[in-house]
Amino acid sequence: MSSAETLTAAGVSPDKASRPFIVLVLMFIVAFFAAMSAQIKAHHDSAAETIIAAQASTAGLIAERVNANLALTAGASNGAADLAVSGGVVDANAIATAAASAPAATAAAVVSRGGQIEALTNPDHTALVIAAVQASQSAGGSAWAGAPSMGELATAPTLVQRIGDRSLVTIIDAARLLPEIDNDARVLIATPDGQVVYASPALQSAGVRSQQQILSATRENGGGALISDSAGSAWVAAEAPAHIGGFRVMVSSPTRTDLQLWFGALLSFSLVAAAPLAAIAVLYLLMRQNGQRARLAEAEAARAETHFRIAADGAKVGVIEWRPGADEVQLSEQASRLLGAPGDTLSLRELLELVVSEDRFGVEEDFRRTREAGMLDARFRVMRNGALAWIEVRGAAVEDSSGRSEMRVFGTVIDATQRFEAEQRVSHLERQLRAAIENFSGPFALWDTRRRLLLWNQSFAEAFRLGPEILRQRASYEAIAAASIPAIRREKHEPDNPDVRVIELASGQWLHIVERRAADGGLITVGVDITPLKRQELELARNEKRLSDALTRAESQEYRIKALAKEAHEERQKAEEASRAKSTFLANMSHELRTPLNAVIGFSEIMSKELFGPIGNEQYKQYSSDIFDSGNHLLDLINDILDMAKIEANKLTLTPRPLDPSVAIDQAVRLTKRKAEEKGLSIVVDAEDLPEIEADHRAVKQILLNLLSNAVKFTDHGAIMVHARGTNTGLTLRVVDTGCGIPPEHLPRLARPFEQVEEELTRNNHGTGLGLALTKSLAEMHGGKLSIQSEVGRGTIVTVTLPRTFGGQREAEATAAE
Incomplete structure (x- = not known):
């Protein structure tokens, strides 16, 4: 009997008997496809996350390089600021020029407390300097980094540092902060509030819309996202923060579209469609997930190694490994560049040949002592690009991890040229200061904050008769003051200024001593020889006494002087009255003088022109003309005299x-x-x-x-x-x-x-x-x-x-x- 017949005999229809199996199969199929769909989606999401993670790693590398370059520039600016404070440099132009020469710096400025720009290497950045100083004042603190808001104007990364009453502003070229990138790379640097500081050439050609799309996508999706541009192309964008200044570094590169990701995920699981391969697919998925974890771990390790390399390169630090047993020196790429080595593997003798001959023996001794003490500390000079460079190598010995007794020395290679040059400049300035102090004619002494002696000149020792047993470094102010008492005859403080005193030495010399607080809290003692002034004062006192005696004698003649003055006044009044009488007389004589003269002129003119008939003798006619001319001339003279007389008599x-x-x-x-x-x-x-x-x-x-x-x-x-x-x-x-x-x-x-x-x-x-x-x-x-x-x-x-x-x-x- 068949099974169907059996079921029928039992009162159960075949359809009802197969129904649970069909339901189970359908449930299995639904579960299978649901699991496959979940895996496909997980594969799609994992692929997207992997792409975003890889892009984030790239953005992180660039951000680390930006951090390193910012730190290097800040360090160089700090060096310029510290040199200005410790070295005594007060020239604002020199400070700005030193800060502008820092790596990645494009300009620098020195701004006073009142906001006045004292020095600026590039006048085009005036508005940016003012905005940066205002932003740093709002933030407070001795240092500030960021990009000040400029409204519609372009901004730039800026460092602001306090130097006493001034502010040192260093403007950075954002393009110099980045490592070398392809022309097609899309890199964006923005401020925390989204203001663009730098956009790579590819992004500039893409337009502002693409820049804003990257900004919004990275902010809204937690640092990374897949985006699509106006042409329909797929891009992946990721963001990493730069810790100095809070800048946002965003990188965008082409990737597969979302449809391609789904198709790849579906293709990956197309072979799982068959039920017999479900278990294998599950195992494959598990293995794939483990492999992905391994790849992520490898990527993390590579990223950490790359971060270290970028940080070392940015700080100009190389790595050296020395194996004394094998006589082999391994150099990193940066170390090879710093030493000017032809390769990355050298013998110790080849390494010593790179050192300047004068320093070679000392370096060889340093390496020899490292075998005994286990510590390497060497300073030497090398020739690099035709110029001398100072190098510092420091490290320590470690045992081989393989269990062998071979010693290995690991260390760092640092370019210390700028520091050594700065030290030499400081040493030169210190020698100049000592020479200036020694050449100062008066006594001079410099004390620290605890009133202990730091510097003095020979005049200080000679003026107060102090020997080398008293004048020594860190001798107390009180001890030197007590030792100076026998050399001082008398001393007087100015009542309105206790820091100023006048002393007379036992030798007869007079000194004007001024003591002032230094900027670091120390004390400066400066003396000026005023012996000639004191002698002039004594001479002046004697002259005043002689003058007083002369005044006394003059008072005895006061009566005679007054009498003479009265007599002179009376004579002057008589002269003035005589002058007025003369002027009045001449003014009153105007008519009496002019009337006969006019008659002479008139008659002579009639005779010269023969108006009443001819004159017998021609000589008389000539005489008449001469009388006419002389009369006119005399009339002009009389008119002038009379007019002047009238003016003096106030009658004109x-x-x-x-x-x-x-x-x-x-x-x-x-x-x-x-x-x-x-x-x-x-x-x-x-x-x-x-x-x-x-x-x-x-x-x-x-x-x-x-x-x-x-x-x-x-x-x-x-x-x-x-x-x-x-x-x-x-x-x-x-x-x-x-x-x-x-x-x-x-x-x-x-x-x-x-x-x-x-x-x-x-x-x-x-x-x-x-x-x-x-x-x-x-x-x-x-x-x-x-x-x-x-x-x-x-x-x-x-x-x-x-x-x-x-x-x-x-x-x-x-x-x-x-």
Whole structure:
């Protein structure tokens, strides 16, 4: 009987009997496909995580290199700052230049406490320096690293360090912080708040959108993510932090698309579709997971090794391994570069040949002692790139881990050139300081914070008679002060400044001693020899006594002096009254002198022109002309004398009216033109757009006539120029001639009444000497002034300045005053 029949006989239908099996099979199939789907997804996720982890490792390596370069630059800047403080360098430009020469640095600046930039190697970074100083002040502390916010402007990594009252700002080129990368690599450095500091050329060509996509993807996905650009290409981006300054380092590189990852995962499990291979697939998955763990461990070990190498390279530290038994020296790549070695494996003799011959014996002794003491410490010089470099090698011996008794020495190779050069500079500065102290003529001493002696000069020892048994390093201030007492005769402190005292030595020498606190808390003692000043004080005291005696004697003659003064005052009053009487007399005689003179001039003119008939003798006609000319000349002289007398007697009044200066200039030129032409001279007028002024027409005309007459009188050849220009406040008149000129020592006398230069001028030209004095008085009566410039042999320039509004005494005022 068949099974179906059996089931039927038992009352169970075949469909119902097979139903549990079918359900079990379906459940197995569902479970199998669910497990396979889970494995496919896990494989996909694992592949994505592996890609992201690898990219994160790359980003970490670059971030470590950035950290190393930042630390190296900070160390170099600290060196410059420490050198400035310890070496006494106060030149801001020298500090900035030293900091700007640090690796990865592009510029440096020194900023005062008030925010003023004292030195800047690149003026293009002025705004960045100011922003960095403000950011460091907000953060506080002696040092700050970061990229200050610049708004729309580009920022850069910046280091700020305090140097006393100053701030040293070092600006870093972000591109120099990175290791060598391909041109197609996409590397991004940003601040913690997402401001881009550096973007590689590939990212710059990709645009700002790609940069922002990398920034957002790495921040939102915990440091790494798969992204897709605008062209549909797949990229993996990862981020690693740079501990100095908090910078974010992001790296992006091409990878497989998400669809390709799913297809690879599905293809990996396509063979598991068959049920018989399920167990093998499970074992395969387990083995694959173990292999992945092993690969991750290997990647971690490689990453740690790479980190160490990058850190060592960034710090310029090499590694050396010496096997004395095999006479073999193993060098790392960095050590080979530092030593200038031809390879990475050398014998000890070959290594010693790299050392400068003067240091070779000492290095060989250091290696020999290492066999006995187990410690290696050698300093020597090598020739590298045509220049000397200082090298330090330090290490320790260890036993071979294989159990053999062979000794191996591991050590580090460091380039100490900059430190040795800095030490030499400090030593040089110290020698210069000692020389300056020793050459100082007065006593000098320097004490530490505990008032113990550090430095002194020979003058200090000689002044206080101190021997070498007292003057020694770290001798106390109190002991030296006690030993100096026998050499001091007396001592006096200034009441308002206890740090300053004046002492007299037993030798008779006087010293002015000043003690001040140094910047580090120590004490500086400086003395100046004031013996000559003290001697001058004594001499001054003796002179004061002699002066006091002289004053006493002078007091006894005081009565006679007062009597003489009274007599002189009375005589001066008599002279002034006589002068006033003379001036008043001449002013009152104006009519009496001019009336007969006018008659003489008139009658002589009638006779010379024969108005009433001919004169019998021609000689009489010539005499009449001479009388006419002499009368006019005498009248001019009398007019000048009378006008000056009126001015001195305060009786000459002016009548100011609106005046066109061009009219007065034309009239004066016309009156003197004939005399000028008789001497072969020409008069040139340069007067345009002259403003109207308020002045006395006759006085202005008289001023011009006097100046032009003098110019014609003292000019034998050439030309005379009248130059007039209006100003904001008035009118400037100049008369320029090419005459004989006036010596400079005689110029102050020309404007005085009756003063003449007793030289060739007065011998050839006669006059009273009143022309310029009268001209000056008339100009001053208008509120103006007169000035004279002259050079002997070249000519004279007389300048008269008149105000637009009359500034003198008017006729009504003069009448009221009388």
